[in-house]
Every structure is written in structure tokens, then in C-alpha cells.
Amino acid sequence: MEAVIERLVETLKEPMTAFVLSDPLPIWNPPVESWTEMMTDENVELSKHIRSLAIPARSDEPNCPDMLLHDLGTMTDPGVTRLIETTFAPTKQPCLLINTSGSGKTRAMLEGLTQHWGLYFICSHDGQHGSKDLSYVIDELPDDKNFTSVLPPPGSANFRGLLEQNQTLAAKRFFEVLLSRLIILDLFLEIVSRFGVKEEYKRRKLWLLLQLKPKLGHIPDVFLKATLLLNDLNAPKRNLVRVGKIYTTRIVSQFNLRQLRLPIVLDESQRAAVAYTSSFRSAPGSITNHSAEIDPRPVLRELVAACLSFFTSASTDDQIIPKLIITGTGLRRDTVREAIASSVLKHGNFLSVYIIDSLDDKVKHRRYLQKYLPPKLLESKAFEHLFDRVHHWLRGRYRFTAEYISLLLQDGFRRPHRILGDYIKHAIGCMPTDICATGAINREDRFFDLFPKISVFPFDFKQLERLSDENGPEVEALVRYAYDYLLGSSPPHSFTLREIAFVQYGFARYTHETEVVQVEDTLQPVEGKSNLSSDPKIHVSEPLILLALALWSNRKYNYERPGRWKTRSFLYVLCQSFFGNSSKPEIGNGLENYIAYYLIAVLGKKEGCRLGDIMNFHRKSELADRKAQLAAVHILRDDQAPNGSSILDQVKAPTAADHISQGVITSTILHEEGVDLSHFTGALGRRVERAEQLMEWLLFRHRNAICFPDRNFGPDLMFVLKLLGDEPGTKPTYIWVVVQSKQRLKEPELDKRDLVSCLHTVTPSSFYFDTNGKPYAPKRLPKLPAKVLEAMSFLPDRETELAGKHSLLRVIGAFPAPANLGRIFSVNDDDDDDDDDTSDEDWQRVEAVSPDIQDPDMDNHPLATLSITKMLNVMDEFEPLGKGSAFLRNHTEAMRLSNARVRVKKRAKQDGRKRGGKKEADSGLRRSRRVIKAKQAKQEATKRKEDAKKPTQVGHKRKRTGEEDDHPRKRATRRKS
Incomplete structure (x- = not known):
């Protein structure tokens, strides 16, 4: 066995020497089709900038930059530094590092391995x-003829023997992987010492790079070759x-x-944490299994x-002390604890670390992007516009922005x-x-297809x-939250560890609920908090994830063939x-x-929608014939x-220096499935709870087309319509629309x-006024109603002739x-004579405020009702909805019967008046007269008593006055006559 290993080592010495003396990370250069166009006089500085970044090329795609390994070993982020100190602490206690895919787990471990041999x-x-x-050994384990994939019941006669055979086989194969790694490490140390590589940091980094890029000379994977060689020897564990x-x-x-602490990183272990559970069993009475069950x-x-076990057996006097670091996506602590609790790890204890480092913070996100962009772009105003879009769409985990930067580099920053x-x-999708409206995309021509080269x-x-x-219920809750975000920009939602x-x-990631707060439309970490959490929360908060989930689920469901996907459409x-x-809608919004x-469905047509087709205008308005888009x-x-x-200050x-974007919402009506968005600006709506949030939307700080205002504002919906010109080339104009639902x-x-x-x-002069004319203007927001109207006046390219003052x-x-x-x-509405809720005093107040009830502020704002039938x-x-029409038909029939009963009562009342002649038919009026x-x-x-008390003059005749003619009895006699 030793002779075979020595022959392998001899064959590897030459390529190992070449590896040590050469640059193991070849610098990436843009592809020829992109680089040729860039090599002009004005782009010389740009080409120098790209080369100066010294980004390595990917092993599997040499034409693509390797963003993961760029500037490896130079990360100085305080959060990553604390994570490395915690994870690589010199203890025997295993460490579990957990978060979602793309959150920076692997890069953090690689940074740690540049500081520690491992x-x-x-x-x-x-x-x-x-x-x-390792992945090869795990995948090939069931193919071994001595491996039993499904063990018999624990009570079977051959159960114990087959279980021990599986455990022995697995341990042997893993021993071969570990031994091959030590053989290559020993050879590497010999070569770097022979050729004078004295810097410890450089040695560690070279060793790490060899593990990351294991190609050595003509050998594609030197570690896999050594492992397969040992496997062919079929040596027992003791050898x-x-x-x-x-x-x-x-x-x-x-x-x-005398002693070496050796971290062993097991990356992407989520699959190993659930694989082959039918092939292995726990020991009765173990740490996690106190019963006799297996x-x-x-x-x-x-x-x-x-x-x-390998390092315990192969190390004399603990020469090498292993430190296990297990990383994975969505690993359960209990699952890992049960998996590693054994006679070797007697207490089953390990340290759980949840990495929550991300690019939610705007300052951090900007700094990460600025690192790669050329100086000319950074110094221009266009950069602020670009970064604003990047943060709006890609904030969250690192992978989104890193992939985008990779595409920018391949394209030479020409079409960001x-x-x-x-x-x-x-x-x-x-x-x-x-x-x-900025024309930025229109100025950028199409480019060669880069997207097959990006990772999944x-x-x-x-x-x-x-x-x-x-x-099903948990998945349905996730999808419904994504729908809520799509319609109303709901704040981050927290799930449980279940x-x-x-x-x-x-779809989700770990955060700490006390470290992540909602600031406008972005998540911001609270300053001074650690990114290590012992009690994390599972949050779904990244715009790209939420929109992808909502749109995919909406397209996935098919009403005719529901299949396995039980979550309904939007x-x-x-x-x-x-x-x-039931037949009664739920209370709420x-x-x-x-x-x-x-409105998204009808106003999202590419050709626009004629407003008169969906609204009934109260008075003749030219808007009825105009086409519009949301x-x-x-x-x-x-x-x-x-x-x-x-916010009022x-x-x-807007000034000429401001970037104004006016994006339309385009949707496609999919029969039997609903509306499928094809072009949009992000979450469709924004539901606000405070006046400050509404003002931010009115000042166009968000990209949401529809606003659901706070309760003090007035209307339920507010949005902007783009009025299309009647002739091609006509510049479009914009108007505000407010909708009151009732x-x-x-x-x-x-x-x-x-x-x-x-x-x-819906009247602008009544915004933030109650029905009694009292303004809503808290101390922090003085003159709020006036400021709202002022903000509305700054709508770019607003229509000033067809939609009134505002x-x-x-x-x-x-x-x-x-x-x-x-x-x-x-004026004479018989139907309203019986209305108990509309008093004469109310109408006197309304008419006193404005003689034109339809236009109280006299600013000529057109008024329309939504066509419910349409x-x-x-x-x-x-399909199979149809609930609205059915509900309306039922309501119409109920009201028809109710109206019929009312008409019968009125007709009886009128007949009673005719039959009674001079007698009053209305009992209420008779009671009032009585x-x-x-x-x-x-x-x-009372008057007669007072008159009786007055003294009378004897011998004088009482003078007749007109008062006697006004006596009630005489007035009644005159009325009868």
C-alpha cells in the first residue's frame, strides 16, 4: 500500500511544483466579441480598469469571471471577521453554519481558511x-455490492450485521477521502518548503486554492484521483x-x-443530512434517542x-485536533444534532451560527457595487440612477448583485x-x-446572450x-404573503422554524428580528448589532424572491387541471x-x-384602454374618448x-438634474388563469398607514403604480394614468386618479x-379633511392638506386642460x-323621502358649502363612476370564478323584490289618502297635528288664567281688538268654513 502511494506521489511532484511556482488563479479577460469593440481610444481607460481588477476566471467557464474568489483573503467586513473568529475558534466543539443559498456562507468559510490551515x-x-x-463517494456508496440501501426491521436476525456492514463500508470510504487529502497536503508542504515559499499566509492561500481548483497538470482532480487509487487497493480500515x-x-x-488544530469544513451538507436514512440507524440510548428504539x-x-474517528486513531498524542465546521442551506439544528450524536461525539453538543450578512443596507450595497464600476461611470450622475435601480431590485443576498456585476464585466459596462x-x-419572467421614459434602455443596443453562463x-x-x-398550509401562507407584497408592498414576514x-x-433567509427593521422600501440592519444570532427568525423580504414567487405561483395554477399545485391564483x-x-363579502379592504x-387588467393593455369603456362620466368629458395606461x-x-x-419641507x-422615470404596467389577460404581468415596475401597489408614507409616494420616491392611502386621506385608491396621444408621435400626458370604493x-x-x-x-380640496371640514394636520405635519395639493402639482407632464386644476x-x-x-x-325624490339617514339639516349644510354638489371646490375635476357591469x-x-356576476345577480333580484314591496306600500298609502277625503291618511302627520x-x-x-287674574274697570265697555279674531277656536271655524 505504501509503495503504491509513493509512486503516486512521485508522479505528482512535477505538476505540484508547477502549481506552486505559477499563478493558480488565471486572470479573466472579456470575451473577444465584447473586447474588440471596446478597444477604441475612448475606452482605453475602461479596459485598463477591467484588467486592474484582476478577477480570476472560472474553472468551468474560463470566459466568465469568478466573483466568489475575487480578492480572496482581503475581506475586512467587521461582521465577517466576527463570524470567522467564532467559527474557527480553537475548540473541539463542532460548529454549524446555516443560512440560505447565496447568502455568503462559502465565502466566509474560504476567508477563514486563508487565516487557518484546514x-x-x-x-x-x-x-x-x-x-x-467526497460528493463522489457519497453518491457512489449505494452502488457498492456490500451496501444495503434499505435495512430490514430492527428485530430481524440479520439487522445488526447489515447495519454494521454499512457503517464499516461508509467509514472506510470516508477514511480514504481523508487520507488522500493528507497525502496531497504532505506533498504540498514539501514542495513549498523546497522552493522557498516562506510566507505563512501565501502558503495557506495556495493550499486553499489547490482544494478549490484541484486540477494539477493533466489530472482534472488530484484529490479524486488519490481517493480512487486508495479505493482500488481495497485496504481495510486498520491499514x-x-x-x-x-x-x-x-x-x-x-x-x-507538537500539535496542529485542523479545521475541517464540510460545505453544502444539506443533502448529506437527509440522504440514506434507510441505510443507517442510531444506537439505542444515545444522546438524542433515550429509548431502546433504533x-x-x-x-x-x-x-x-x-x-x-480517523484523526483520533491516526494521531499519536493528539497530534492533529480536528475542528468540524458544517455548513448548509436550511439545515435544522435538531437534525444535525441527531445526525452527529454518536459514541464518538458523546455529548452531541455543537455551536450553531446563523450568518445574516447581506446587502440590505444601502451604504454597504453601494460600497460593494462601487468596487467594480469604472471611475467614469462612478463620477457621473448616471451612477446614482443605476444604483437606485440595483438596490431596488437586487437588495438582499450577495449572489444577486455578484451575478449582475459578472454580466456587467462581460459586457464591458456598456449596457448596465x-x-x-x-x-x-x-x-x-x-x-x-x-x-x-428616461430612454436609458433605448440608447443601449441589444447584446449577445450572456445568460446561459450565469449560475442557477x-x-x-x-x-x-x-x-x-x-x-400545504405553510406553502399557501408563503404564496399568499407574496401576493400581498405584489399588491401592497407588505413589510417583511416572519416564519417559524417549522x-x-x-x-x-x-425562498427565505435567516435574520434576527431585532436587527432588521423596515426603512422606506428597504431593510436596514441596526447599527452596532452583531450578524451572529443564536435565536434567528426566518424572513421572506427580498423583492426578487417575492415577485418571482408571486408570478410563478399565479402562472402555475390551472383551474381545469389543478394537479399537485394546490395554491390558488392571485x-x-x-x-x-x-x-x-358565502353570499356576504368579508369585512375589510x-x-x-x-x-x-x-384596473391592472384593463389599463395594462399594450394599446391602452379607452376610459369611456370602463367608466361612466357624469358630465361630458373629453377624457372618455382618451386611451390610457396605468x-x-x-x-x-x-x-x-x-x-x-x-417630509413637508x-x-x-423636479429639476433638470433629477432622474424622472415613468414606467407603464403591461399585463396579459390569460383566459382561465387571470392576469399575467409581462412588464411592470416592481410591487404593483403600496399600502400606507401614515401621512408621511403617502407624501413619499406623492413625491415619487417609490415605483409602485397604485397607492392605498391611510384612512385620514380620503379615497381608497390613488394612481397615475398615462394618456396616450390621438396621433402617433404625440407626447403623452399624465393625470391623477382617485377612487372611492363603497x-x-x-x-x-x-x-x-x-x-x-x-x-x-374624492374632492382634492377635501383631502385630509373630515366631513365637518376639520383638517387633519398633526403637529409634526402642519399645513398637510395644502402640501398634498402642492405635491400633486409636480406630476411630470401632467394634463392641464382635461382634468381640472389638479x-x-x-x-x-x-x-x-x-x-x-x-x-x-x-329635488323631489320620492325614494329619498323615506330615507332616515339624510336630514334636511345635512342638505342645508351641503348646499351652503357649495351650490354645485358635483364639483364642490369648483375646480372642474371630472367625475365618473366605475362601470360595474364591465x-x-x-x-x-x-374561470371558474364568476362570483362577482352571481353575487350581483342575487343582489339585484333581492333589491327588485325589496323595491316591489316598497312600491306596494307607497301605492297603499296613496290609495288611503284618496279614500279618506278630508281625513289624513298619514298617521304620523295626524299624531304631529294632535x-x-x-x-x-x-x-x-294658561292665557285664560292670566286674564282672569287681571282687574277689570267698571262702567267701561271692553274695547274690541284684533286679538279676539285670532283666537284658536275662531281660526279653526274659519278653516272649516
């Missing part, structure tokens, strides 16, 4: 970095341990140490036991906006339109679909929340959500507001009080009782 293994190889030795003692002694002596265990347990748009479309996105929809069969599969499949969820399972979805306006200010300044007109179930149509309330809420269209959306605006203006016809195209007569009689009696 072994790096990958349990599940992805083809880019590291040796395949492997005996040779291991030789190499541990030689390695420790080359370090001039529980299933994954292959990770055997791997951990082999690592600890187009690449960002195509990258987002590649991830979520929808093109972002948040910069259409870190979310696994296939696994999520499989998980829905096992944990939903750890969401982390494993890339529209189905909205209808369920609005109509519920279901109607405004339903209307918002409908738009989202965003303005990136050139100057930043001072810290601590009030920031209300000002849900009434017991009336055939809205009564006057509801109509007046709706008119009040370029605003007022809309009332009532369901199921329609809004008949004609009722407001009727809305339900559109919504009924999505009360009046009683009061008059009482007054007369």
Missing part, C-alpha cells in the same frame, strides 16, 4: 469549486489508519509543531463519526440598464419598466411544489378574501383590492434632503348620504349597490 470538502458538488472526492499515522506525523513535523440516521452521521432588466426577466437562481420551485403536498424548508429551497385569492365562501386588480412615476432627486428634515418641483349590501343603490360622502372623499379624475366604485349620481341633484364581464373571463293642538290648548288655558 481541509475543505463539498458534500454536494456544483461543478464550479472544490474537489468531487488506512496505520498509513494515516505516518502522514499526520510528517505533516505536524513540517509545521514545527431511529433512522442520515449519512452525515457516518461522515462526522469518520472524521473524528438593459442587462439589469434582462437579468430580472431571467429571474422572474417579467421585464421591469421602471426606466422607460437560488430558488427551487420544483421542491416547493413537492413540499406543497406535505405542508418552515425551514423555505430556507433550504432558497385573482382567486382576492375573490376568496372579498366574496368569501376586499373591494378596493378587487378594483385595483381589475403608469408608475419615480423621481430620483439630484440633491438629498438633510437628515431630520420634515421636501415638497418641491360597498353596500342592503340598498338597491347608494343613498344620498353615501354619495355625498364619496364626493367629499389634473385629477374622480371615480366612485360602488358594489353591489350602484352609484346613481343623479340622486344627488334631484368590471364583472372582464373578471368573469377568468301634538300641536294639545300645545295650543295648553297655551290658551
Whole structure:
């Protein structure tokens, strides 16, 4: 055995020498088709900048930059430094490092291995970095003829023998992997000493790079070759341990140490934590199994036991002390604890570290991006616009931004906006339109296809679909939250550790609830907090993930063939929340959500939508014949507001230096499936709870097309419409639209009080005013109503002729009782004579405020009602919903019967008047007259008593006055005559 190993070592000395003396990380250069165009006089500085970055090339794709290994060993982030100190602490206690894919686990471990000598293994190889030795052994283990994949029941006669045979085979194969790594390490130390590589840091980094890029000369993977050689020898475990003692002694002596602490990193171990549970068992009475039962265990347990057992047996006087560091995506602490609890690791204790380092912080994200961009771009105003978009879409885990930078480098930074748009479309299947009006994309031509070269996105929809069969309610809650975010930009949602599969499949990540707070539209870590957490929370908060999840789930469900995917479409969820399972809608904001979805569907057509087709204008308006699209306006200010300044002090007109983006929302109506977005600017809406948040939206600091204002503002919805020109080439204009939704179930149509309330809420002069005319202006926001109107006046390219003073269209959306605006203006409305909720005093107050109830502020803002029939016809195209029309039909029939009963009562009342002649048919009026007569009689009696007390003059005749003619009895006699 030793002779075979020596012959292997001799064949490796020459290529190992070449590796040590050469640069193991070849510098990446842009591909020829991109680089040729760049080599012009004006781009010389750009080419120098790209070369100066010295980014290594990927092993599997030499034409692509290797972002993971760039500047390896130079990371100075305080959070990463603390993580390395904790994880690589000189203790025997194993460490478990957990978070989602793309969150920086691997890079943190590699940084640690540049500071500590160690072994790096990958349990599940992805083809880019590291040796395949361990993953190969794990994959090939069931193919061994002596391996039993499914053990018999524990009570079987041959159970114990087959279990021990599996454990022995697995330990032997893992021993071969460990021994081969020590053989190559010993050879490496010999070569670096012979050729004078004295710097300890350089030696460690070279050793790490050899483990990451194991190609040595003509050998693709030197570690895998050594492992296969040992496997061919089929040596027993004791021989492997005996040779291991030789190499541990030689390695420790080359370090001039008596003892060597050796970290062993087992990366991507999530698969090993669940694989082959039918092949291995725990020992009765173990740390995690106190009973006599024998529980299933994954292959990770055997791997951990082999690592600890090998170095315990192969090290004399503990020459090498191993420190296990296990990393994985979505690993459960209990699962790992059960997996590694054995006779070797007697206490089953280990340290859990949750890495929550990310690019949520805007300053940190900017610094990371600036590191790669050329100086000319950084010094231009275009950079602020680009970074604003990058942070809006890609904030969160490192991988998103790193992949985007890789594409920028390959394209020579020529088309940053187009690449960002195509990258987002590649991830979520929808093109972002948040910069259409700037022309930035239009100035960037198409480019060669880079996207087959990027890595797979870190979310696994296939696994999520499989998980829905096992944990349907949890998956449904995740999808519904994604829908809430899509419609209203909901804040980050926290899941429990039961939903750890969401982390494993890339949809969620670990954070600490006290370290992550919502600041405007971004997550910001609280300053001074550690990024290590012992009690983490699972959050879903990254825009790219949430939008991808919402759009994919919406497209996935098929009403005719539901299949395995049980989560409903976006529209189905909205209808369920609005109509519920009964004939009565649930209390809440279901109607405004339903209307918002409908407006997205009809106003998202590429050719636009004629407003008169979806609205009934109260008076003739040219807007009825105009086509419009739903738009989202965003303005990136050139100057930043001072810290601590009030939002009201920031209300000002845009300048020429500001970036103004006016992106449209484009959707496709998919029959039987609902609306499928094809172009949009991010989350469709923003639900606000405070006036400051509404002002931020009015100042165009967000990219959401629809705003759901706070309760003090007035209307339920507010958005911007892009009015398309009648002729090609005509510059489009923009208007505001406010919608007041009103849900009434017991009336055939809205009564006057509801109509007046709706008119009040949609009138601009009433924004942040209550019905009594009292303004809502807290001390922190003085003059709030006036500032709102001022902010609205700064809508870019706003229409000033067709939509009144503030370029605003007022809309009332009532369901199921329609809004008949004609009722407001009727003087003799018999139907309203019986309304108990509309008093004469109310109408006197309204008429005193404004003689024109339809336009209280006299600013000529057009008024319309939403065509409910049209809305339900559109919504009924999505099967099997149809609930809106059915509900409306039932309500209409109920109101028809109710109206019939009312007409019968009125007709009986009128007939009673005719039959009674002079007698009053109205009993209420008779009661009122009896009360009046009683009061008059009482007054007369009082007056007679007073007159009787007055003295009379004898001998004088009383003078006749007109008062006697006004006596009540005489007045009654005159009336009868």
C-alpha cells in the first residue's frame, strides 16, 4: 500500500511544483466579441480598469469571471471577521453554519481558511469549486455490492450485521477521502518548503486554492484521483489508519509543531443530512434517542463519526485536533444534532451560527457595487440612477448583485440598464419598466446572450411544489404573503422554524428580528448589532424572491387541471378574501383590492384602454374618448434632503438634474388563469398607514403604480394614468386618479348620504379633511392638506386642460349597490323621502358649502363612476370564478323584490289618502297635528288664567281688538268654513 502511494506521489511532484511556482488563479479577460469593440481610444481607460481588477476566471467557464474568489483573503467586513473568529475558534466543539443559498456562507468559510490551515470538502458538488472526492463517494456508496440501501426491521436476525456492514463500508470510504487529502497536503508542504515559499499566509492561500481548483497538470482532480487509487487497493480500515499515522506525523513535523488544530469544513451538507436514512440507524440510548428504539440516521452521521474517528486513531498524542465546521442551506439544528450524536461525539453538543450578512443596507450595497464600476461611470450622475435601480431590485443576498456585476464585466459596462432588466426577466419572467421614459434602455443596443453562463437562481420551485403536498398550509401562507407584497408592498414576514424548508429551497433567509427593521422600501440592519444570532427568525423580504414567487405561483395554477399545485391564483385569492365562501363579502379592504386588480387588467393593455369603456362620466368629458395606461412615476432627486428634515419641507418641483422615470404596467389577460404581468415596475401597489408614507409616494420616491392611502386621506385608491396621444408621435400626458370604493349590501343603490360622502372623499380640496371640514394636520405635519395639493402639482407632464386644476379624475366604485349620481341633484325624490339617514339639516349644510354638489371646490375635476357591469364581464373571463356576476345577480333580484314591496306600500298609502277625503291618511302627520293642538290648548288655558287674574274697570265697555279674531277656536271655524 505504501509503495503504491509513493509512486503516486512521485508522479505528482512535477505538476505540484508547477502549481506552486505559477499563478493558480488565471486572470479573466472579456470575451473577444465584447473586447474588440471596446478597444477604441475612448475606452482605453475602461479596459485598463477591467484588467486592474484582476478577477480570476472560472474553472468551468474560463470566459466568465469568478466573483466568489475575487480578492480572496482581503475581506475586512467587521461582521465577517466576527463570524470567522467564532467559527474557527480553537475548540473541539463542532460548529454549524446555516443560512440560505447565496447568502455568503462559502465565502466566509474560504476567508477563514486563508487565516487557518484546514481541509475543505463539498458534500454536494456544483461543478464550479472544490474537489468531487467526497460528493463522489457519497453518491457512489449505494452502488457498492456490500451496501444495503434499505435495512430490514430492527428485530430481524440479520439487522445488526447489515447495519454494521454499512457503517464499516461508509467509514472506510470516508477514511480514504481523508487520507488522500493528507497525502496531497504532505506533498504540498514539501514542495513549498523546497522552493522557498516562506510566507505563512501565501502558503495557506495556495493550499486553499489547490482544494478549490484541484486540477494539477493533466489530472482534472488530484484529490479524486488519490481517493480512487486508495479505493482500488481495497485496504481495510486498520491499514488506512496505520498509513494515516505516518502522514499526520510528517505533516505536524513540517509545521514545527507538537500539535496542529485542523479545521475541517464540510460545505453544502444539506443533502448529506437527509440522504440514506434507510441505510443507517442510531444506537439505542444515545444522546438524542433515550429509548431502546433504533431511529433512522442520515449519512452525515457516518461522515462526522469518520472524521473524528480517523484523526483520533491516526494521531499519536493528539497530534492533529480536528475542528468540524458544517455548513448548509436550511439545515435544522435538531437534525444535525441527531445526525452527529454518536459514541464518538458523546455529548452531541455543537455551536450553531446563523450568518445574516447581506446587502440590505444601502451604504454597504453601494460600497460593494462601487468596487467594480469604472471611475467614469462612478463620477457621473448616471451612477446614482443605476444604483437606485440595483438596490431596488437586487437588495438582499450577495449572489444577486455578484451575478449582475459578472454580466456587467462581460459586457464591458456598456449596457448596465438593459442587462439589469434582462437579468430580472431571467429571474422572474417579467421585464421591469421602471426606466422607460428616461430612454436609458433605448440608447443601449441589444447584446449577445450572456445568460446561459450565469449560475442557477437560488430558488427551487420544483421542491416547493413537492413540499406543497406535505405542508400545504405553510406553502399557501408563503404564496399568499407574496401576493400581498405584489399588491401592497407588505413589510417583511416572519416564519417559524417549522418552515425551514423555505430556507433550504432558497425562498427565505435567516435574520434576527431585532436587527432588521423596515426603512422606506428597504431593510436596514441596526447599527452596532452583531450578524451572529443564536435565536434567528426566518424572513421572506427580498423583492426578487417575492415577485418571482408571486408570478410563478399565479402562472402555475390551472383551474381545469389543478394537479399537485394546490395554491390558488392571485385573482382567486382576492375573490376568496372579498366574496368569501358565502353570499356576504368579508369585512375589510376586499373591494378596493378587487378594483385595483381589475384596473391592472384593463389599463395594462399594450394599446391602452379607452376610459369611456370602463367608466361612466357624469358630465361630458373629453377624457372618455382618451386611451390610457396605468403608469408608475419615480423621481430620483439630484440633491438629498438633510437628515431630520420634515417630509413637508421636501415638497418641491423636479429639476433638470433629477432622474424622472415613468414606467407603464403591461399585463396579459390569460383566459382561465387571470392576469399575467409581462412588464411592470416592481410591487404593483403600496399600502400606507401614515401621512408621511403617502407624501413619499406623492413625491415619487417609490415605483409602485397604485397607492392605498391611510384612512385620514380620503379615497381608497390613488394612481397615475398615462394618456396616450390621438396621433402617433404625440407626447403623452399624465393625470391623477382617485377612487372611492363603497360597498353596500342592503340598498338597491347608494343613498344620498353615501354619495355625498364619496364626493367629499374624492374632492382634492377635501383631502385630509373630515366631513365637518376639520383638517387633519398633526403637529409634526402642519399645513398637510395644502402640501398634498402642492405635491400633486409636480406630476411630470401632467394634463392641464382635461382634468381640472389638479389634473385629477374622480371615480366612485360602488358594489353591489350602484352609484346613481343623479340622486344627488334631484329635488323631489320620492325614494329619498323615506330615507332616515339624510336630514334636511345635512342638505342645508351641503348646499351652503357649495351650490354645485358635483364639483364642490369648483375646480372642474371630472367625475365618473366605475362601470360595474364591465368590471364583472372582464373578471368573469377568468374561470371558474364568476362570483362577482352571481353575487350581483342575487343582489339585484333581492333589491327588485325589496323595491316591489316598497312600491306596494307607497301605492297603499296613496290609495288611503284618496279614500279618506278630508281625513289624513298619514298617521304620523295626524299624531304631529294632535301634538300641536294639545300645545295650543295648553297655551290658551294658561292665557285664560292670566286674564282672569287681571282687574277689570267698571262702567267701561271692553274695547274690541284684533286679538279676539285670532283666537284658536275662531281660526279653526274659519278653516272649516
